[in-house]
Amino acid sequence: MVVSKQALSQATIKRIPVYYRTVKDLQQTGEKRVRSDRLSKLVHIAPATIRRDFSNFGDLGRSGYGYSVDLLAQVFGELLEVHSEEQMALVGCGNLGRALLTNNFRRNPDLSITMGFDTDPQLIGTTIAGVPIYDLAALSEKLRPSMHTAIVCVPSSAQAAVVRQLEAQNVTAILTFAPKPVPAKPTTTIRYIDLTSELQALLFVDHQKQVKRVSQG
Amino acid sequence: MVVSKQALSQATIKRIPVYYRTVKDLQQTGEKRVRSDRLSKLVHIAPATIRRDFSNFGDLGRSGYGYSVDLLAQVFGELLEVHSEEQMALVGCGNLGRALLTNNFRRNPDLSITMGFDTDPQLIGTTIAGVPIYDLAALSEKLRPSMHTAIVCVPSSAQAAVVRQLEAQNVTAILTFAPKPVPAKPTTTIRYIDLTSELQALLFVDHQKQVKRVSQG
Numbered sequence: 001m002v003v004s005k006q007a008l009s010q011a012t013i014k015r016i017p018v019y020y021r022t023v024k025d026l027q028q029t030g031e032k033r034v035r036s037d038r039l040s041k042l043v044h045i046a047p048a049t050i051r052r053d054f055s056n057f058g059d060l061g062r063s064g065y066g067y068s069v070d071l072l073a074q075v076f077g078e079l080l081e082v083h084s085e086e087q088m089a090l091v092g093c094g095n096l097g098r099a100l101l102t103n104n105f106r107r108n109p110d111l112s113i114t115m116g117f118d119t120d121p122q123l124i125g126t127t128i129a130g131v132p133i134y135d136l137a138a139l140s141e142k143l144r145p146s147m148h149t150a151i152v153c154v155p156s157s158a159q160a161a162v163v164r165q166l167e168a169q170n171v172t173a174i175l176t177f178a179p180k181p182v183p184a185k186p187t188t189t190i191r192y193i194d195l196t197s198e199l200q201a202l203l204f205v206d207h208q209k210q211v212k213r214v215s216q217g
Numbered sequence: 218m219v220v221s222k223q224a225l226s227q228a229t230i231k232r233i234p235v236y237y238r239t240v241k242d243l244q245q246t247g248e249k250r251v252r253s254d255r256l257s258k259l260v261h262i263a264p265a266t267i268r269r270d271f272s273n274f275g276d277l278g279r280s281g282y283g284y285s286v287d288l289l290a291q292v293f294g295e296l297l298e299v300h301s302e303e304q305m306a307l308v309g310c311g312n313l314g315r316a317l318l319t320n321n322f323r324r325n326p327d328l329s330i331t332m333g334f335d336t337d338p339q340l341i342g343t344t345i346a347g348v349p350i351y352d353l354a355a356l357s358e359k360l361r362p363s364m365h366t367a368i369v370c371v372p373s374s375a376q377a378a379v380v381r382q383l384e385a386q387n388v389t390a391i392l393t394f395a396p397k398p399v400p401a402k403p404t405t406t407i408r409y410i411d412l413t414s415e416l417q418a419l420l421f422v423d424h425q426k427q428v429k430r431v432s433q434g
Contacts, residue, residue, distance in 0.1 A: 010422075011228055013418050013421055013422060014414070014415075014418050016417075016418065016421065017411070017413070017414035017417040017418055017421075018396075018411065018414055020417075021396075021413075021414070042398065043398065044398050044409075079421060080417050080420070080421055086420060094316075095312070095315055095316035095319045095320070096313075096316040096320070098312055098316070099311075099312035099313040099315070099316045100412075102312045103312070103313070105412070105413050105416065107413050108413050108417070111413065111416060111417075148423075149419075149420065149423070151416075172423050172426070172427060173419050173420055173422075173423035174419075175412075175415060175416055175419050179235075179238075181259065181260065181261050187426065187427075187430060189419060189422050189423040189426055191415060191416075191418065191419040191422075192261075193410070193412070193415060194234070194235065195317075195322070195392075195410070196234070196238075196322050196324050196325050196328065197231070197234035197235055197238070198231075198392060198408060198410060199322065199328060199368075199392055199408075200233075200234040200237075200297050200325070200328075201230050201231050201233065201234055201408065202366075202390050202391075202392050202406060202408040203297070203303060203366065203390055204230055204233065204234075204296060204297055205227075205230060205390075205406050205408075206365075206366070206389050206390035206406040209389070209404065209406055210389060210404075213404060
């Protein structure tokens with residue numbers, strides 16, 4: 001199997017987990033081949049985009065005959081390294097943090113939040129959905145050296161300080177719901193989930209669609 | 218001002234709210250001009266991507282001299298139509314729904330969830346963060362005809378039925394946290410927030426970065 005080492009675009013990287021999940025679903029229903037037009041309907045991504053993305057990964061099947069479902073699952077699985085278990089810390093255990101702890105990425109058994117941190121004395125020392133909540137001030141003691149991933153659900157005003165604290169403990173991967181970009185080391189990867197922007201983008205696309213509909217009368 | 222009517226790419230559309238927010242921040246600090254390299258550092262998007270995106274919107278400033286902050290704010294504001302207030306319904310008021318109700322898009326005063334729906338008798342008839350929660354079975358009575366946007370926080374298994382119910386009430390824009398695509402009318406726009414995929418994509422990028430770091434010794 002040839003997996004190109006060339007840098008993938010951010011957009012392609014974001015689609016890989018979507019492809020992976022869908023291909024795993026197909027695998028479970030016993031399908032052996034899938035064509036880009038079929039896959040397009042399942043993942044809601046244009047067939048040309050799918051073919052372009054897949055071309056990064058060498059020969060995954062014959063044109064017109066479809067891609068090998070097993071090979072796709074193997075390639076994307078290796079790319080995403082879902083075989084390695086990832087234990088994560090959550091910083092900020094308010095409403096959103098609580099929702100994440102309760103769900104705790106159940107869809108992927110290799111991903112789990114195993115400890116939470118907060119500054120609220122009411123939360124420190126408790127457990128939420130079985131996960132212990134520690135004092136954020138004790139991060140350096142409690143965080144295991146093997147943990148390099150954190151999810152951050154703190155107010156925007158607290159985010160820069162929390163990122164610095166996490167970096168001091170060698171956390172390199174941070175998923176955050178405070179959308180304002182903060183300074184970080186070049187070796188740190190921060191992924192911002194911006195729900196307001198997602199909503200605005202949705203309304204924008206919807207508006208364009210409705211205008212087109214009205215103008216087509 | 219010229220705003221091209223050509224179809225924008227999904228990737229560009231998603232970046233517009235990010236640009237908008239940053240440009241509004243610059244406006245508030247009194248800045249008049251911003252260059253793509255400076256903006257790039259603020260939004261964490263490559264300068265070439267910014268210039269390509271902005272080229273969709275006609276003449277926004279002179280090369281080398283920077284873009285007009287006021288003009289950018291105006292163009293993106295009009296595109297996003299943030300002037301029109303959007304009242305939204307929330308379906309599914311469990312942990313995640315509760316987190317959204319409590320935050321309720323405070324960053325943008327034009328966006329607000331004004332009613333919630335659930336099937337849990339313990340929740341029906343209560344209010345969360347001042348928002349009334351109704352029985353999902355009463356959706357057709359309670360949803361105002363002017364509301365065409367909904368946020369869905371229900372389990373994946375319930376999602377297809379909820380989307381059908383919302384479509385029956387002429388809801389056309391749906392933001393959902395159940396990432397499995399469901400059938401929808403062509404006139405409906407669904408935006409899926411997939412936290413597991415976001416996390417996997419983050420870990421993938423982080424892993425690539427750490428491998429590169431180690432191999433560079």
